[in-house]
Amino acid sequence: MNINIDVLRTNLCKAFCTEIQVSSKNEHLIRIETPFYFPDGDPYQMYLRELSTGGLRLTDAGHTMMHLSYENDIDTFRKGTRELLLNQIKLEMGIYETEGEFYLDTTSDNLSVQIFKLGQALTKIYDLTFLNRARVESTFYEDLEERIYNIVGKEKVKKDYVYSEMENADDYPIDYFFTCNGQPLFLFGIPNRDKAKLTTIILERLLRHQAKFESLLVFADTENMPKNDFKRLVNVGGEIIASLDAKDDLSRKILKRVHKNL
Amino acid sequence: MGLEVITDELIEKLLTVKKTVDNPRARRKNEDGNERVNFNLSDDEGNKFVLYQRQNTILGMDDDFSCGLSWVMPSGENFTLVRYNGPSHNHPNKIEGNKVGLVTHIHKSSKRYLEETGKADGYAEATTKYKTLEGAVASLTADCNIHRLKTKFDQNKLF
Numbered sequence: 001m002n003i004n005i006d007v008l009r010t011n012l013c014k015a016f017c018t019e020i021q022v023s024s025k026n027e028h029l030i031r032i033e034t035p036f037y038f039p040d041g042d043p044y045q046m047y048l049r050e051l052s053t054g055g056l057r058l059t060d061a062g063h064t065m066m067h068l069s070y071e072n073d074i075d076t077f078r079k080g081t082r083e084l085l086l087n088q089i090k091l092e093m094g095i096y097e098t099e100g101e102f103y104l105d106t107t108s109d110n111l112s113v114q115i116f117k118l119g120q121a122l123t124k125i126y127d128l129t130f131l132n133r134a135r136v137e138s139t140f141y142e143d144l145e146e147r148i149y150n151i152v153g154k155e156k157v158k159k160d161y162v163y164s165e166m167e168n169a170d171d172y173p174i175d176y177f178f179t180c181n182g183q184p185l186f187l188f189g190i191p192n193r194d195k196a197k198l199t200t201i202i203l204e205r206l207l208r209h210q211a212k213f214e215s216l217l218v219f220a221d222t223e224n225m226p227k228n229d230f231k232r233l234v235n236v237g238g239e240i241i242a243s244l245d246a247k248d249d250l251s252r253k254i255l256k257r258v259h260k261n262l
Numbered sequence: 263m264g265l266e267v268i269t270d271e272l273i274e275k276l277l278t279v280k281k282t283v284d285n286p287r288a289r290r291k292n293e294d295g296n297e298r299v300n301f302n303l304s305d306d307e308g309n310k311f312v313l314y315q316r317q318n319t320i321l322g323m324d325d326d327f328s329c330g331l332s333w334v335m336p337s338g339e340n341f342t343l344v345r346y347n348g349p350s351h352n353h354p355n356k357i358e359g360n361k362v363g364l365v366t367h368i369h370k371s372s373k374r375y376l377e378e379t380g381k382a383d384g385y386a387e388a389t390t391k392y393k394t395l396e397g398a399v400a401s402l403t404a405d406c407n408i409h410r411l412k413t414k415f416d417q418n419k420l421f
Contacts, residue, residue: 028322033352040342040369041384043351045326062295062320063350069298069316070330071340100294101320138337 020115029061036119038067044122046115051105058114059103064122066100072129080224082128089128093121137191140220143244144189148176151251152258161186166209172202178258183212185257188237191220196229203236214238216253264337268382270373276333277343279305283313283410295320303331303408310334311343313408317395318350326350327395330369331406342383344406345369346391346398353386362388366398392416 021033030048037043045063048056068074076082090097095104095118102122106114148157161177162169178185186206188199203215215238222230222242234240241250281303290299296318303311311333318326330345346368347353353369354361356379368389371382391401397416402408 026322037354039379039381039384041356041379041381041386042347042353045351047322049322061323061326062318063323063326065294066296066298066316066318066326066328069294069296070314070328070345071332071342074294100296 020112032058032115034115034119036122038126042067044119046118048111056106056108056111057103058106058111058118059101060118060122062099062101064102064125068126068129077128082131085128085131086125089121089124093117093124095121137220140191140244141189144218147244147247147250148187148254151254152178156258163206163209163211163213165211166205172205174202178254180214180257183214185216185254186213187216187218187254189218189220190225190233193226193229196225196233200229200233200236203233207236214257216241216257218250219243264335265341265376265382267335268341268371268373268376273343273371273373273382276309276311277331277406279307279309279407281305281311281406281408283408286410286412292319301411312340313399313402313411315395315399323350327398329395329399329402331402331408341371342369343371344402345383345386346389346402347386348395348398355385357385362386366390366392 019035021031023031023033025031025047028049032046032048034044034046045060047059047061049059051057065074065077068077077086089095090102095102097103102118102125104114104118145159156178158177159175161174163172163174166172174186175189176187178187188195188202190196190199199217206213217233217237217239218241219225220243222240239253241253244250282305284302284304286301288299288301290297292298296316298314298316300315301313303313305311311331313329313331315329316327318324325348327348327350328345331343332340333343335341347366349365349367352361352364353367357375365388367386368391369383369386372385373382375384376382389401392398393416396414399411400413400415403411403413
């Protein structure tokens with residue numbers, strides 16, 4: 001190997017040193033500038049606070065949660081899947097949280113390692129934003145489409161079908177139409193309560209026009225569906241699939257109506 | 263409809279079009295170490311926006327605040343058009359390779375930053391238009407043609 005390891009070590013240490021800057025912010029906090037950044041280019045904010053016990057608290061001083069709230073509803077981080085994931089990240093990374101402030105307690109000897117640990121943790125926390133509702137719903141529709149095409153093939157399904165035998169039919173779109181031996185199958189993807197309400201309206205209208213069909217409702221997550229919206233929909237709808245995790249059930253319910261060779 | 267629709271012309275149009283606050287009495291929340299409030303806005307064409315205000319309430323973090331204007335895209339995601347920040351951090355402009363310093367600064371979105379960095383609002387410039395969050399909100403409201411929100415500019419102080 002031609003690399004001079006000693007020179008490399010010296011250069012790396014110098015480079016890392018340059019990347020970390022320490023300065024006094026005010027009487028309460030020492031500012032630590034690091035090479036960690038949010039996607040918008042703003043740096044992670046890290047500070048040191050002296051503890052009455054004599055140690056040091058390395059903290060983000062609440063900035064991370066505030067930053068996340070610019071484009072995300074951070075109330076969702078306090079419930080359901082996101083809360084579980086957040087707690088898991090804190091546990092895995094050994095960081096703590098008090099009222100939106102992420103921190104860990106350290107000594108000056110251990111500070112360099114802890115700075116990288118806190119930086120890594122804040123990155124994982126930021127990545128929870130990929131679970132925001134709009135992105136999750138978009139993923140749900142993509143996943144649903146992929147499942148359907150894997151079950152019956154793209155050529156056997158019509159997407160965004162319109163039942164033309166009623167007025168203003170374009171206002172009542174059907175997510176997927178399957179040709180069957182008997183009555184056709186209409187499939188609706190239900191990622192949220194708004195779609196549940198819309199699908200209830202569509203199904204009621206189809207029934208009022210005495211359309212002949214069977215329906216299959218595929219939910220993203222029935223547990224988070226408000227009870228009344230869920231009840232109204234399943235009353236007018238046909239079979240249901242509670243989530244895309246139920247792959248075999250989805251396949252069974254489609255294939256019992258749709259023949260692969262049709 | 264995703265980020266492929268973003269152009270500099272669209273950004274400029276959304277910034278300058280007259281916008282009205284639909285909920286001027288929106289409730290402030292004080293939790294998770296910051297005080298926050300979101301105002302919903304709309305224009306005559308039916309575009310929806312969010313004006314958000316954030317103030318860090320942790321001891322020693324008075325200079326950590328932000329207010330921004332986002333466009334609510336048809337997909338439901340929020341696209342930040344501008345963001346007026348406090349001087350708590352030294353923002354680097356990735357493409358230009360410079361830093362603004364520990365001063366108040368304004369982020370403005372652009373197609374260039376979106377394409378080259380993946381984040382449209384990565385560019386910021388230092389400003390002396392405001393010193394506090396209240397002043398930042400007043401500046402943003404005036405700059406972005408926002409109506410029906412009571413604001414107050416920071417007083418200029420002589421040193």
